[in-house]
Amino acid sequence: MDSNTALVTGASRGIGAAIADELARLGYFVFGTATSEAGAENISNQLQSQGRGLVLRVQDQTSVDNAFREMLDGAPAPLIVVNNAGVTRDNLMLRMSADEWQEVLDTNLNGAFRVTKAALRGMIKARWGRVINVGSVVARLGNPGQANYVASKAGLEGFTRSLALEVGSRGITVNLLAPGFIETDMTAALSSEQTAAMLTRIPLGRMGTAKEVAALAGFLSGDDAAYITGQTIHVNGGMFLN
Numbered sequence: 082m083d084s085n086t087a088l089v090t091g092a093s094r095g096i097g098a099a100i101a102d103e104l105a106r107l108g109y110f111v112f113g114t115a116t117s118e119a120g121a122e123n124i125s126n127q128l129q130s131q132g133r134g135l136v137l138r139v140q141d142q143t144s145v146d147n148a149f150r151e152m153l154d155g156a157p158a159p160l161i162v163v164n165n166a167g168v169t170r171d172n173l174m175l176r177m178s179a180d181e182w183q184e185v186l187d188t189n190l191n192g193a194f195r196v197t198k199a200a201l202r203g204m205i206k207a208r209w210g211r212v213i214n215v216g217s218v219v220a221r222l223g224n225p226g227q228a229n230y231v232a233s234k235a236g237l238e239g240f241t242r243s244l245a246l247e248v249g250s251r252g253i254t255v256n257l258l259a260p261g262f263i264e265t266d267m268t269a270a271l272s273s274e275q276t277a278a279m280l281t282r283i284p285l286g287r288m289g290t291a292k293e294v295a296a297l298a299g300f301l302s303g304d305d306a307a308y309i310t311g312q313t314i315h316v317n318g319g320m321f322l323n
């Protein structure tokens with residue numbers, strides 16, 4: 082069975098926006114989320130009849146509950162969930178505050194827990210589902226100044242493997258898509274020296290595009306990917322070889 086409804090967190094910009102567009106192009110009805118009303122409205126305008134924007138702050142359980150209440154009001158439960166929302170709060174460990182650590186873990190890792198848990202019941206009922214977590218190449222490489230971010234993304238890999246084992250018998254696949262160095266607001270925040278240093282590590286010699294990441298999310302969402310589960314799949318221009 083192919084589901085018609087997808088949820089993409091952090092769909093207002095960057096990789097999440099590209100994934101929402103790709104799923105809409107493939108014919109799914111897409112709920113895309115932003116942290117603000119204005120962002121949610123933009124998503125509705127972008128997706129037109131193929132989807133709707135919602136406000137969702139994944140670090141806040143009440144916000145997750147409200148978003149699911151809104152989604153389930155008149156629409157089928159989302160059977161495809163893309164946990165894409167993510168933030169960085171970079172700092173060297175000696176200077177990293179407890180808040181910087183907490184905010185990143187609470188958004189990137191605990192956020193995926195909250196959203197997946199809310200969606201899982203519908204998937205189990207349908208005996209079909211797709212959970213796609215967005216990790217990062219740095220979960221494997223490590224990255225100085227990103228102990229919080231890397232811990233959150235490595236945590237997502239373990240979460241992916243364990244959940245895949247739990248729910249495989251229900252026709253639900255759980256995979257992690259690990260982007261490398263992709264052109265978005267997140268990487269635009271890096272200095273030109275940091276960007277140049279990063280590019281020397283990429284055999285394909287360039288940054289990736291959000292669209293190139295979104296193509297894999299589109300594939301993992303469909304029935305052609307039914308036998309792939311528990312995997313970390315890299316889209317990184319050769320920056321890290323599994």
Ligand SMILES: NC(=O)c1ccc[n+]([C@@H]2O[C@H](COP(=O)([O-])OP(=O)(O)OC[C@H]3O[C@@H](n4cnc5c(N)ncnc54)[C@H](OP(=O)(O)O)[C@@H]3O)[C@@H](O)[C@H]2O)c1
Pocket residue numbers: 090091092093094095096097114115116117120137138139140165166167168188215216217218259260261262263264265266267268
């Ligand atoms: N860009 C890269 O090179 C790269 C590499 C590896 C992995 N990734 C991962 O890919 C994902 C998307 O990254 P990106 O580069 O597209 O990031 P981005 O351009 O900075 O966009 C981040 C998205 O997450 C949303 N978001 C932020 N905090 C949130 C929260 N607390 N609750 C819900 N949504 C929240 C933002 O919503 P608002 O617009 O409302 O703020 C926005 O839609 C992230 O998980 C990131 O870690 C990115």
